[in-house]
Amino acid sequence: MSAQAPVEPSAQSATRPAWTPIRRLMVNGAIFIMLMAMLILVSIQTRIPWNYEPAGQTLDTLTPNTAVTFDNTTGKTLPQRNTYKVASHYETIEAKQPSTGEVQMIKVLIRAPKDAGKNLPGVVFMHGAGYGTCDNSYGDIATALSSAGFVTAVIDKPVWSTNDITRDYPGSAAAYDQTINLLRNRPDVNEHNVGIYASSESTWISSYLLQQDHNIAFQVLLSPMVFAPRQAIAFLAAQDFAIVGANDGYQSIVRRVFSFDLGMYGVHNMDINPMDPQAYSIPTLVAYGSKDVMTAQVQGVKEIWANAHRAHNWNVTVRSYPVANHVLRLGDESMPNTPFADDYVNDVIDWAVGTSRGLKQTSEPIAGSPLYQSIAVPLDLHARRGMTIYATFVFGLMFIMLLAAIVCWIMALVKWIIKLTKPKDKRRPVLGLCNGFGRTLLWVTVGTMATLILFFAGFGEVVWGVVKLAWGDAPQEDPGMMFWSWPFIQVVCVIAVWIWSRVFMRMIEAADTRGYLRVRSIRCGKQSKIVPDQNLVAQAQSNHVIASRKFGKVLFWITVIAMLSIMQFFAFWGLFLF
Incomplete structure (x- = not known):
């Protein structure tokens, strides 16, 4: 007896209806919680305990x-x-x-x-x-x-x-x-x-x-x-950060820095x-x-x-x-x-x-x-090799991906300038980003990079304050940016994570409404199989999820990874401990 032919579904529309606001909120919230949990876990795992007692000796x-x-x-x-x-x-x-x-x-x-x-x-x-x-x-x-x-x-x-x-x-x-x-x-x-x-x-x-x-x-x-240098300089930095009025968050950076195992890189002076x-x-x-x-x-x-x-x-x-x-x-x-x-x-x-x-x-x-x-010397401070390896990965990934993102954005700018010089190409998109991802990617990237610059500016002001203190200058009565920049960055980081979770939610929604996430059951003889809904996928090929051009997709994903690596960088320094 010959096998039964597959049963084809009736004609369907190319896309499904858009998600309801409630569904978007639920998916957005779930992604946000997962991202925040991951970043908070990193901040917790890199936290270094430090007993300042006895204080005021x-x-x-x-x-x-x-x-x-x-x-x-x-x-x-x-x-x-x-x-x-x-x-x-x-x-x-x-x-x-x-x-x-x-x-x-x-x-x-x-x-x-x-x-x-x-x-x-x-x-x-x-x-x-x-x-x-x-x-x-x-x-x-x-x-x-x-x-x-x-x-x-x-x-x-x-x-x-x-x-x-x-x-x-x-x-x-x-x-x-x-x-x-x-x-x-x-x-x-x-x-x-x-x-x-x-x-x-x-x-x-x-x-x-x-x-x-x-x-x-x-x-x-x-x-x-x-x-030993590890304990002596860590004491110096912790005490001086407190004197100049640096936020406790910046002071916690000292603990992580002086827990690096620099012996991995041929520097052995820290533990003489x-x-x-x-x-x-x-x-x-x-x-x-x-x-x-x-x-x-x-x-x-x-x-x-x-x-x-x-x-x-x-x-x-x-x-x-x-x-x-x-x-x-x-x-x-x-x-x-x-x-x-x-x-x-x-x-x-x-x-x-x-x-x-x-x-x-x-x-x-x-x-x-x-x-x-003012505080005790941290005599129990020691090198942590595992944390050093992880820090090397995080810093290396952020540097490489930021460099790659900068190169891609420069290429995009050059392509856009060339497009303006050729009238016949004026309608041809440079990136082809769709579903609002272009505007969102631009603003969230600008915001994340501005936050990174603020982090370095705040930390730089702390270091400069310590240098002036060592030269004999008196600390400022109002610590200014070295104090308020840390909680401000924390708030911005939470907002950035929410926006990134919304970007991922929009990607899932766009993929779903265009049939990329839909499946159907077909019968072949006495067996059934779950397969992608090829009708919807075929009809949705002209409706791209992220971008209509390969270069736009490459730029999008490189930028996303670069910005998320910055979030990991922030998490390493404890910015997700509240």
Whole structure:
């Protein structure tokens, strides 16, 4: 018996009726909920817990008088500032980076007291962050020490081919040790009496230096960072973001940034261990400014004491100066001729003179203004490799898709300009976007990109506020955009997600009304099959869902993916936590 022929349906219209408003709302709402749930989940999964307690730590000093005095049993008058005139000259050393063999020719500015005799103490100055040279760094303090009988050396900062992120701290320590040996070999210097003066970032280098060279006589540590870079810089950023008035959302970025595993990309400085007892095994002067917003002073001093005592060293002097900033200056560090705190230079000279001569200190070991620390150092902060991989994917996807979208829109603009120059092509569409997708895509893209620009502008204002704060500037009373931009971006993100869910709803509706989502059952013998309604599909070929031209479809989907990748970018930074 022959098979029954398929039963054909009766003629039907090419399209189904448009959806009702209720159906549109239901589908729109379902898509919105799914998109929001996905983005909120990303924000939750990338959230880093951080305990700021104990907050408001203080450490009292024994006296407000910062003067450093010694029991001078020698009967000789100790040199002071301006006791000697100072002569200076340049030398050059060939500093080889141990890890790579790269050579940097480093200029050394040596200052020496005139007619001070022989067997003099020496001091080598170590640079903080940046790219300081021997000519633009430590000129005033080095000259002051030399006028009190010290031979001082300031060098061009050893950087080789590194940058601020990839600094070679062990290699830098070797270069500074080479400078120390340069002083030791001078006929007017006591080779056993050469110390160091380290500031800020270089206190990480000094830790390596003292582990390499056990013959360094003494050290002055100006605003020491003490803790590993991951914890120390995270503390700095979190504290300063709060001081300048940044929204809590921007402060949460700090936690994510300093949880990146940069070791995946060859950057291993974040987790060095500078807290070695050997680093504090010699006579040490620690100096802080009360307006220093970059160092954890209370925990830092306690950690220095603990490590010094482990190394059986009880000769640690701490001084804290009111009004002074991170580099012990009074005012904006970016301005020329900004002076040191009133007594700082004289105190350093007095301490260095007495210590280099082996005298017994009679002044209090901790003096000046009380030390204060707003939040705790995040000692439990660590690298999270999984989050780093995901961040790399999100950032990479956003960059690639934005670049592709920009190229497509430029091509569309060129095609539109060419079309205007050819009258016969004026009716031919460039993109052929239909069902209102062209106008919607344009506005939602402009809105999303404007939100991205606002995000970077708000974050940039926070960073600039922190930089000015580090230079000694006071925070603004009204934080402005760095506060209100975060909740504003959150609101705009929710609106953008709603609009994108509406775009997807319109796509589904257009596909359904044109028969692309309709199916029918046909009988073939005793069996039935569910197949697309080919009649509707065939009749709807001229009624496209997204665009009538392939280039328009490509541009549409590339733009959609680029804009959704921006939403993922926002979600990673926690903008979908409310």
